[in-house]
Amino acid sequence: MENPHQTLSEPPTSFDVEQQLLGTKNPHIPPSSPYLSGLLVDARSSSIAQYKTCPKYIHQNRYSRCKFSVLRTVVDFLKMRYQEKDTKHYTFEEMTEKAGLLHLDAEVKEWLVKEALPHNLKVEVTEGMYYLFKPPLPITGRHSLLRLLRQKYKKGLGGVMLSDVQECVGPRWKKIMRQVEREVLQVVRKADRKFIIFHKDKSLSLSVSEELVRVWRGLSFSDSNKTDEDIETYLLQEGFKAMQITKTNRFPPTNIKEPRKPKQSAITKAYAGL
Secondary structure, eight states: OOOOOOOOOOOOOOEEEEEEEEOOOOOOOOOGGGOOEEEEEEEEEEEEOHHHHHHHHHHHHHHHHHHHHHHHHHHHHHHHHHHTTTTOOOOHHHHHHHHTTTTOHHHHHHHHIIITTOOOOOEEEETTTTEEOOOOOSSSSSSHHHHHHHHHHTTTTTOOHHHHHHHHHHHHHHHHHHSSSTEEEEOOTTTTTOOEEEEEGGOOOOOOOOOHHHHTTOOOOOOTTTHHHHHHHHHTTTTOOOOOOOOOOOOSSSSSOOOOOOOOOHHHHHHHOO
């Protein structure tokens, strides 16, 4: 006869199952538990193994996270190849093999080929189903960066983000920025504190003394509703005097030819009626 005080063992929660899947030992769940049947992720090799069944309460969320983890691995592999100046186009089999994705589920493969990779902004799919990385900027080094900045400057399109440059050239970005530091301007955007790189037009450079720059930056004028006259008054109170623009006296030009006068003989003949 069964003991009435004996309680039935409750199935493990989704948190317990997830901890067991990640490798954390849980004494309440044996390794052969049917609740562990499902999608497993090996973080070392980024491989996915599909088992027979999967509990409903962890299937959708965990399966979706695993698929996007595989997609991130593929994109990172293509980006690394591009940063190493490898222009080879890879097939899906070559790409997954070199990225270490050897045991992909058939459903994950179909999702990558038909949905994820063709609609990814960082992946370009060419004819014949070849894949390569699509950089945010068409640059591979110092010369291409300066060329792009000059083109944007001439067209009035502004600059480029430093994060995009880092994604295009990889770890070489520090060396490239040291090489072009005298030919570009770096500005920090106040909205998100990101660096923007602009072309530096040396023809517009103005030499200003360091003392004047130091004193000017030391001024505090926070009210943006003031007029130009108010700003001028404030600067005068701080000891800055504006340059007075004086008009120069214009002398009449001396090389203008006077209009030709009619000849006297022609006037005489006209009055004489000839």
